[in-house]
Amino acid sequence: MIDLKLLQKNFDEVSAKLVRKGVDAKLLKKLKLKNEELKLAKIDFETLQAAQNTMSKEFGIYKREGKDVSELKERVDENKLRIVDALEIQRVRQEELEIIAMAIPNIPDDDVPDGADENDNVEIKKVLTPKEFSFTPKEHWELAEQNGWIDFERGVKLATSRFSVSFGMGAKLERALINFMLNFNSKRGFEEVSVPALVNRAALEGTGQLPKFEDDLYKIDGQELFLIPTAEVPVTNLYQDEILSAEELPKKMTAYTSCFRKEAGAAGRDTRGMIRQHQFHKVELVALSKPEESDKIFEEMVTCASDLLTALELPHRLMTLCTGDLGFGAAKTIDLEVWLPGQATYREISSVSNTRDFQARRAKIRYKDGKQNTLVHTLNGSSLAVGRTMVAIMENFQNEDGSIDIPKALQPYLGM
RNA sequence: GGACAGUUGGGAGAGUGGCCGAAUCUACUACCUUGGAAAGGUAGCGUAGGGCAACCUACCGAGGGUUCGAAUCCCUCACUGUCCA
Numbered sequence: 373m374i375d376l377k378l379l380q381k382n383f384d385e386v387s388a389k390l391v392r393k394g395v396d397a398k399l400l401k402k403l404k405l406k407n408e409e410l411k412l413a414k415i416d417f418e419t420l421q422a423a424q425n426t427m428s429k430e431f432g433i434y435k436r437e438g439k440d441v442s443e444l445k446e447r448v449d450e451n452k453l454r455i456v457d458a459l460e461i462q463r464v465r466q467e468e469l470e471i472i473a474m475a476i477p478n479i480p481d482d483d484v485p486d487g488a489d490e491n492d493n494v495e496i497k498k499v500l501t502p503k504e505f506s507f508t509p510k511e512h513w514e515l516a517e518q519n520g521w522i523d524f525e526r527g528v529k530l531a532t533s534r535f536s537v538s539f540g541m542g543a544k545l546e547r548a549l550i551n552f553m554l555n556f557n558s559k560r561g562f563e564e565v566s567v568p569a570l571v572n573r574a575a576l577e578g579t580g581q582l583p584k585f586e587d588d589l590y591k592i593d594g595q596e597l598f599l600i601p602t603a604e605v606p607v608t609n610l611y612q613d614e615i616l617s618a619e620e621l622p623k624k625m626t627a628y629t630s631c632f633r634k635e636a637g638a639a640g641r642d643t644r645g646m647i648r649q650h651q652f653h654k655v656e657l658v659a660l661s662k663p664e665e666s667d668k669i670f671e672e673m674v675t676c677a678s679d680l681l682t683a684l685e686l687p688h689r690l691m692t693l694c695t696g697d698l699g700f701g702a703a704k705t706i707d708l709e710v711w712l713p714g715q716a717t718y719r720e721i722s723s724v725s726n727t728r729d730f731q732a733r734r735a736k737i738r739y740k741d742g743k744q745n746t747l748v749h750t751l752n753g754s755s756l757a758v759g760r761t762m763v764a765i766m767e768n769f770q771n772e773d774g775s776i777d778i779p780k781a782l783q784p785y786l787g788m
Numbered sequence: 789g790g791a792c793a794g795u796u797g798g799g800a801g802a803g804u805g806g807c808c809g810a811a812u813c814u815a816c817u818a819c820c821u822u823g824g825a826a827a828g829g830u831a832g833c834g835u836a837g838g839g840c841a842a843c844c845u846a847c848c849g850a851g852g853g854u855u856c857g858a859a860u861c862c863c864u865c866a867c868u869g870u871c872c873a
Contacts (some may be wrong), residue, residue, distance in 0.1 A: 411837095411838080414838070414845080415838070415839095415845095417840075417845085417846090418837090418844065418845045418846085419844085421844090422844060423846095424856080424857085425845090425857085427856070427857090428806075428856050428857040428858090429806070429807095429857080430808080431856045431857065432806040432856085432857070433806090435806085441856080444856075445856060447856095448856045449856075450859090452856080452858095474816085565800070611794090615798095615834095615835085623794065673852095736835095736836095745835080745836095760841075778816090
């Protein structure tokens with residue numbers, strides 16, 4: 373959630389920044405107005421309540437002293453009616469405010485470029501040069517089927533479309549990648565954690581998936597539990613509603629989980645292959661930091677993911693997302709896009725975001741800064757998406773006969 | 789699935805209607821004491837919002853109810869533990 377106090381104090385400035393991200397300025401005006409109204413309603417209620425508390429205390433004293441309370445009771449009863457009204461007004465205003473406030477995205481950083489969509493993202497740099505093929509490189513689904521690594525039909529048979537099954541070397545490679553990535557991240561100082569794949573509503577609200585994006589989540593029937601769309605949700609919320617000590621920060625964690633997404637808005641996109649699946653494996657980086665350290669940690673995370681790709685000999689580029697492509701909770705995001713020779717294009721394989729205090733405010737993650745409690749900054753990033761890494765390996769390491777080489781870094785993990 | 793017990797401040801734990809935002813112990817912080825430390829002493833020590841000072845409001849698992857007044861009584865739910873199936 374955005375900082376309402378900040379919005380109130382520096383309305384023009386904050387509003388201008390949010391308009392860059394496509395938020396309706398009128399909605400922000402309304403939010404400001406609602407916030408002011410709520411404040412008045414609160415003052416109103418609290419004044420009445422203070423009077424009620426005082427009279428109730430008197431009441432007790434009168435009783436003890438055996439005095440007549442009938443006149444006092446009359447006043448108290450009358451005040452009570454006003455309290456009921458005042459409370460109701462406050463409740464309604466609070467609710468209205470929350471509905472608007474929870475749907476406002478994070479304020480983008482000043483250095484985030486303007487833009488409408490992914491076409492306006494700005495390239496930072498390219499790492500490794502794509503190799504020239506003496507033949508026409510195939511797309512990964514063809515290679516996957518030819519080598520017997522992935523069976524798309526049987527995935528559909530077991531579940532529905534956008535599910536797949538890995539066999540033999542395909543399954544082994546998947547497992548090798550997960551281990552390789554976790555070890556790599558651990559060496560960079562990210563502590564490994566293993567977390568539930570189901571989370572409750574509070575966790576999803578904490579990281580911002582709810583209330584706005586419920587349609588993208590798989591929900592357990594009859595229970596307030598959801599399958600996680602990313603490990604970011606359980607890992608960030610580990611410290612929900614806690615006050616950490618300054619010495620504990622930064623907290624750097626890495627987790628492997630399956631991720632589950634309905635891909636409700638993606639009908640017709642990437643229908644073939646394993647670029648966009650309902651269930652996929654991902655190794656995630658999450659960090660909680662002091663505000664002044666989050667830029668540094670952000671760099672570390674981007675570097676970690678990029679170095680991981682380099683270690684796997686996969687050409688890629690770094691892109692700064694423009695305002696229009698920036699996610700709901702992110703103040704800044706750098707995407708890593710890997711080269712896919714079969715498609716002759718770069719495709720997203722990792723997305724690293726600094727949400728600053730946006731999630732921390734919702735999830736109530738603070739740290740003790742001397743006497744003061746301060747919201748931490750939360751960051752998250754994939755390092756990496758496993759399925760897409762498999763895709764990249766298949767397409768970049770293919771030979772003319774359709775066989776696939778294994779990157780050197782992975783060979784020890786496969787007993788080679 | 790059923791029965792009973794429990795859920796209180798960083799931890800332990802008291803509190804069955806007003807004098808309770810909450811005893812006590814412990815941890816922590818500052819100071820005194822010391823050559824230094826320990827022990828001892830003194831003070832401070834939950835969260836959030838409002839005035840931003842005194843102070844006020846809310847919070848004792850969550851939500852609702854009774855009452856002038858609820859941590860305390862009633863209802864619903866969640867979780868934890870023990871026993872039974």
